[in-house]
Amino acid sequence: MAAYLLRRLIQAALILLGVSFITFFLLYVLPADPVRQIAGRSATAETVQNIREQLGLDQPFIVQYGRYLAGLVQGDMGRSYLQKTEVAELVWSRLPATLLLMLGAILCELVLGLTMGIVAALWRGKAVDQVLMITSFVTVSAPQFVVSLLLLYIFAVKLGWFPIGGYGTFSHLVLPAITLGILGSGWYSRMMRSSMIDVLRADYIRTARAKGLTRARIVLRHALPNAILPVIAMIGIDIGIFMGGIVVVESVFGWPGIGQLAWQAIQRVDIPIIMGVTLVSAFAIVLGNLLADLIAPLIDPRIKLR
Amino acid sequence: MKKLLASTAIMLALGLPAVAQDYTPDPAATAGGTITVTYKDDVATLDPAIGYDWQNWSMIKSLFDGLMDYTPGTTELRPGLAESYEISPDGLVYTFKLRAGVKFHNGREMTAEDVKYSLDRVTNPATQSPGAGFFGAIAGFDAAGEGGLSGVEVVDPLTVKITLSRPDATFLHVMALNFASVVPKEAVDAAGDDFGKQPVGTGAFKLAEWTLGQRLVFEKNADYWRAGVPFLDSVVFEVGQEPVVALLRLQNGEVDVPGDGIPPAKFMEVMADPAQAERVVQGGQLHTGYITLNVTLPPFDKLEVRKAVNMAINKERITQIINGRAVPATQPLPPSMPGYTEGYAGYPYDVEGAKALLAEAGLADGFETELYVMNTDPNPRIAQAIQQDLAAIGITANIQNLAQANVIEAGGAGTAPMIWSGGMAWIADFPDASNFYGPILGCAGAVEGGWNWSKFCDEALDAKAVEADSTFDPAMAADRLKMWSDVYMGVMEQAPWVPVFNEERYTMKSERMGGEDALYVDPVSIPVNYDYVWVKQ
Numbered sequence: 001m002a003a004y005l006l007r008r009l010i011q012a013a014l015i016l017l018g019v020s021f022i023t024f025f026l027l028y029v030l031p032a033d034p035v036r037q038i039a040g041r042s043a044t045a046e047t048v049q050n051i052r053e054q055l056g057l058d059q060p061f062i063v064q065y066g067r068y069l070a071g072l073v074q075g076d077m078g079r080s081y082l083q084k085t086e087v088a089e090l091v092w093s094r095l096p097a098t099l100l101l102m103l104g105a106i107l108c109e110l111v112l113g114l115t116m117g118i119v120a121a122l123w124r125g126k127a128v129d130q131v132l133m134i135t136s137f138v139t140v141s142a143p144q145f146v147v148s149l150l151l152l153y154i155f156a157v158k159l160g161w162f163p164i165g166g167y168g169t170f171s172h173l174v175l176p177a178i179t180l181g182i183l184g185s186g187w188y189s190r191m192m193r194s195s196m197i198d199v200l201r202a203d204y205i206r207t208a209r210a211k212g213l214t215r216a217r218i219v220l221r222h223a224l225p226n227a228i229l230p231v232i233a234m235i236g237i238d239i240g241i242f243m244g245g246i247v248v249v250e251s252v253f254g255w256p257g258i259g260q261l262a263w264q265a266i267q268r269v270d271i272p273i274i275m276g277v278t279l280v281s282a283f284a285i286v287l288g289n290l291l292a293d294l295i296a297p298l299i300d301p302r303i304k305l306r
Numbered sequence: 307m308k309k310l311l312a313s314t315a316i317m318l319a320l321g322l323p324a325v326a327q328d329y330t331p332d333p334a335a336t337a338g339g340t341i342t343v344t345y346k347d348d349v350a351t352l353d354p355a356i357g358y359d360w361q362n363w364s365m366i367k368s369l370f371d372g373l374m375d376y377t378p379g380t381t382e383l384r385p386g387l388a389e390s391y392e393i394s395p396d397g398l399v400y401t402f403k404l405r406a407g408v409k410f411h412n413g414r415e416m417t418a419e420d421v422k423y424s425l426d427r428v429t430n431p432a433t434q435s436p437g438a439g440f441f442g443a444i445a446g447f448d449a450a451g452e453g454g455l456s457g458v459e460v461v462d463p464l465t466v467k468i469t470l471s472r473p474d475a476t477f478l479h480v481m482a483l484n485f486a487s488v489v490p491k492e493a494v495d496a497a498g499d500d501f502g503k504q505p506v507g508t509g510a511f512k513l514a515e516w517t518l519g520q521r522l523v524f525e526k527n528a529d530y531w532r533a534g535v536p537f538l539d540s541v542v543f544e545v546g547q548e549p550v551v552a553l554l555r556l557q558n559g560e561v562d563v564p565g566d567g568i569p570p571a572k573f574m575e576v577m578a579d580p581a582q583a584e585r586v587v588q589g590g591q592l593h594t595g596y597i598t599l600n601v602t603l604p605p606f607d608k609l610e611v612r613k614a615v616n617m618a619i620n621k622e623r624i625t626q627i628i629n630g631r632a633v634p635a636t637q638p639l640p641p642s643m644p645g646y647t648e649g650y651a652g653y654p655y656d657v658e659g660a661k662a663l664l665a666e667a668g669l670a671d672g673f674e675t676e677l678y679v680m681n682t683d684p685n686p687r688i689a690q691a692i693q694q695d696l697a698a699i700g701i702t703a704n705i706q707n708l709a710q711a712n713v714i715e716a717g718g719a720g721t722a723p724m725i726w727s728g729g730m731a732w733i734a735d736f737p738d739a740s741n742f743y744g745p746i747l748g749c750a751g752a753v754e755g756g757w758n759w760s761k762f763c764d765e766a767l768d769a770k771a772v773e774a775d776s777t778f779d780p781a782m783a784a785d786r787l788k789m790w791s792d793v794y795m796g797v798m799e800q801a802p803w804v805p806v807f808n809e810e811r812y813t814m815k816s817e818r819m820g821g822e823d824a825l826y827v828d829p830v831s832i833p834v835n836y837d838y839v840w841v842k843q
Contacts, residue, residue: 032711040436
């Protein structure tokens, strides 16, 4: 176990190093000059050059990257070029909101997706199965912006059940979490359906039926725990997919998470912020996958960590 | 000294730039109340030396003051922290007398030392101020650094003398820019690089709360030196709000002013409803949207080609694309800017004439080129309209739809044959004709990385521009404006730009907002002048 964990942590560190290198390199070759953005329209060539030197942007790529890594190791993610604020402070101030939203959304995804998947599997080939599968297809392909605005319009503006965007209380969380939950639930329902169908065909289910157990007991006690395994691995992957959707949903609902921060930074070529957000997202994905792998054996003892 | 005083008197009487002495706020205005303003993006910084976007520009105006200021709702200069000023006969020395008893938000009294410190700070390259270039006329600017500006001198605690290296007719406007705001040294030193998050000024409001990514709260400065203002107890800025959502919240009575304006997709709907349209205030703004034609790249190095492109563009139709929220432009200056050439019709929309000009240039079959455009709505749609107009005279323009930063880079490098300026179009920093020339049409901007994307450089026009800006004598005000008018007509003769439209401003407000309309389309405080608006209880 300890050896496994150590190996995985080394792997994770290498992945993060790779991500940081690729992102830094892409931003380095990007045909847009951050110094120009900082210096403004009335700057003289000397001012531009001066700022370039102060930020060390006149140095070769390897020196710049080396400096960034050296700072990172000491916990320094740099300072935003345009806001002149510590990147770590900007990211930390927004991380709790994103984590909360992610948690709520994954919960919605699981509840919606698993229910749909189980129901579809149990009534396989019937009308309800077809309707659910079409629904799941629609949800994964629906534009996030449209769904967000639609829910906001119906439940906040027309019905007045929830606040129109914002952050702070549980009722603020409901709509954005449900939006992300609906949009992501399609993947889970499809995965759960096929996994459940496989399990329901297995010999031990037939045995359970032969013993005369109730259908509810067979599904909940015997089929579900086995069918759910691939879904757990999927949550880890899902965190990665989430990062894309979160940018849009956070913007529409005025949710102060890192998605918004990233979008604003990209518009302004604020490289330290883009780097910081990318690394934090990559870290979340790596951590999500690791946790999924660690939890799997707890549910299915046949899985051994090697 | 007598001579100096006399010249001040003339200066005030003739007014160049126009100087208004007082302003009477709305007599019906009542004090108290809180308003909510929304924005999509978080506020970048409130450091007056660094902040340079429309969102923080007006916020900084409410937190800080400079020596000069503008009469609310107008482009007329009025004294700010300076009670009065004198200008030497040669126009090189400005002596500002400061108001006594003005206090910073930290309670300390503001002095001439603070004025010097603030100007030294903004021009020190270490500050990385995007506004440093505006102060180029102050003596010692080229050597600015830790030692400060040699041209700024503290005479006594309430007098500061600024010496220029050349006469500059726009200098008082420069002293009204946010970049010239007076800041207290001890607060800047204490906050270090975080001063933009912990601003301390002398303004009508002080920052009470800033929750990153969520909200900022401005609280009334009870000790404000200008009697009677501000009217509001506080202003709450909620950030991270999509404009469409902000509008829904306004309709629901939760928001007073959507800072990003009415979203284009909802504009017609709002204006079609009389109850809502009534709460929309319209005003001109000092804005020009244009297409740059790179005069260094063939075939745009031929005057006929540039003229042909000017004649091919249907400006009326492009104006319709943005729901008519603009007027077609004829020249670089917008109509509300002093120096605008009245009666000049610009190049006519004439497809046949354009074709004839192309044929004259030996390009009867047209040519292929690239049009760079920023990828946010409505710019790609405008670019498509331009593309169609050009196709009608045989020019194939391939659209390069890029992020803002990439367009700026291509423009600066001089690799873009044509750029639609939308999203980055020129909006005046201060209301003076000169502000539309230097960086975007003058030789100084036509360098690698400069903002003159046409790479247009005419030494004779440049000389005339310098002459106009050296004409500081108020008696020559009309001549100066004529000079500027001539400069821009000279530019149009050589057609490095296609001026397309001058945007109009539309500010929407809630029912409870009070104050004259001009405060809601204030040329220097966008979206509203926070210091003077008020709420009906």
